[in-house]
Amino acid sequence: MQLxxxxxxxxxxxxxxxxxxxxQVHSVLGQTRANSLNTIQSTLDRLFKKGLLSxxxxxxxxxxxxxxxxxxxxxxxxxxxxxxxxxxxxxxxxAAFSSASANLDDAxxxxxxxxxxxxxxxxxx
Amino acid sequence: MQLxxxxxxxxxxxxxxxxxxxxQVHSVLGQTRANSLNTIQSTLDRLFKKGLLSxxxxxxxxxxxxxxxxxxxxxxxxxxxxxxxxxxxxxxxxAAFSSASANLDDAxxxxxxxxxxxxxxxxxx
DNA sequence: ATAAAAACCGACAGGCAATCGGTTTTTATA
DNA sequence: TATAAAAACCGATTGCCTGTCGGTTTTTAT
Numbered sequence: 001m002q003l004x005x006x007x008x009x010x011x012x013x014x015x016x017x018x019x020x021x022x023x024q025v026h027s028v029l030g031q032t033r034a035n036s037l038n039t040i041q042s043t044l045d046r047l048f049k050k051g052l053l054s055x056x057x058x059x060x061x062x063x064x065x066x067x068x069x070x071x072x073x074x075x076x077x078x079x080x081x082x083x084x085x086x087x088x089x090x091x092x093x094x095a096a097f098s099s100a101s102a103n104l105d106d107a108x109x110x111x112x113x114x115x116x117x118x119x120x121x122x123x124x125x
Numbered sequence: 126m127q128l129x130x131x132x133x134x135x136x137x138x139x140x141x142x143x144x145x146x147x148x149q150v151h152s153v154l155g156q157t158r159a160n161s162l163n164t165i166q167s168t169l170d171r172l173f174k175k176g177l178l179s180x181x182x183x184x185x186x187x188x189x190x191x192x193x194x195x196x197x198x199x200x201x202x203x204x205x206x207x208x209x210x211x212x213x214x215x216x217x218x219x220a221a222f223s224s225a226s227a228n229l230d231d232a233x234x235x236x237x238x239x240x241x242x243x244x245x246x247x248x249x250x
Numbered sequence: 251a252t253a254a255a256a257a258c259c260g261a262c263a264g265g266c267a268a269t270c271g272g273t274t275t276t277t278a279t280a
Numbered sequence: 281t282a283t284a285a286a287a288a289c290c291g292a293t294t295g296c297c298t299g300t301c302g303g304t305t306t307t308t309a310t
Contacts, residue, residue: 004298008209038301071224077206084133092199099196101244119226129267163270
């Protein structure tokens with residue numbers, strides 16, 4: 001699943017605003033990008049069809065919400081883009097890390113270690 | 126950078142074979158997919174233009190080699206697909222890790238920690 | 251009932267991968 | 281060195297996806 005520029009902007013907006021209708025999204029994104037309201041509606045609809053947004057009717061407008069948070073989307077995108085290259089039982093992030101570790105500075109290594117520890121704690125309950 | 130199905134197959138073939146010309150690639154991939162030699166040539170050329178392959182002339186054929194290994198490509202793809210969602214100054218792989226850490230099993234967490242330690246040792250000299 | 255608001259539908263442009271026919275260039279060799 | 285074969289190169293087409301929006305239908309508030 002490929003995400004276009006506008007789709008990404010809309011997702012980010014909805015992560016920050018929680019809920020919005022097309023008009024609201026348009027009023028904000030229309031300031032940086034010259035989009036018609038229809039363009040925003042199409043984009044919202046495409047994201048909805050991709051399963052990334054949910055929507056409910058409120059009055060005569062759809063209210064859109066994100067259906068996945070940023071972390072879940074990142075995980076999904078990563079899986080999509082790498083799945084053809086990873087073996088069963090292997091995780092793409094770990095494979096990638098082995099090639100990218102040299103580019104991380106000490107602080108980033110620390111950070112990563114912290115994240116691992118944090119995850120371990122979570123599992124111990 | 127978006128990779129198509131055939132492009133992925135070609136990359137995987139070249140990771141396993143190290144070096145090949147269009148004819149060789151075609152003779153192998155042509156068994157599963159019905160491609161003309163020209164199709165393979167186009168694909169090799171596109172991968173070359175994307176910087177994923179290098180090539181040298183040998184006789185009247187280009188010999189292609191991968192320019193990035195699998196791990197480096199994974200890192201690149203992950204960075205590409207996540208970068209629009211990652212804050213300035215944050216390393217996308219680390220951001221990605223915090224998104225996906227819940228999907229890693231204990232052994233994978235161990236493995237990652239080992240890789241970090243290994244990198245640390247390397248730096249200490 | 252009606253006007254306004256929004257959804258819905260359909261179309262088109264632009265970009266990219268896959269595809270391949272036809273032409274030009276290169277090279278080995280007769 | 282002329283030539284045939286091999287491969288590169290060029291250009292065109294198809295199909296898919298995102299962005300774009302005009303026009304029509306549906307919904308709703310008054």
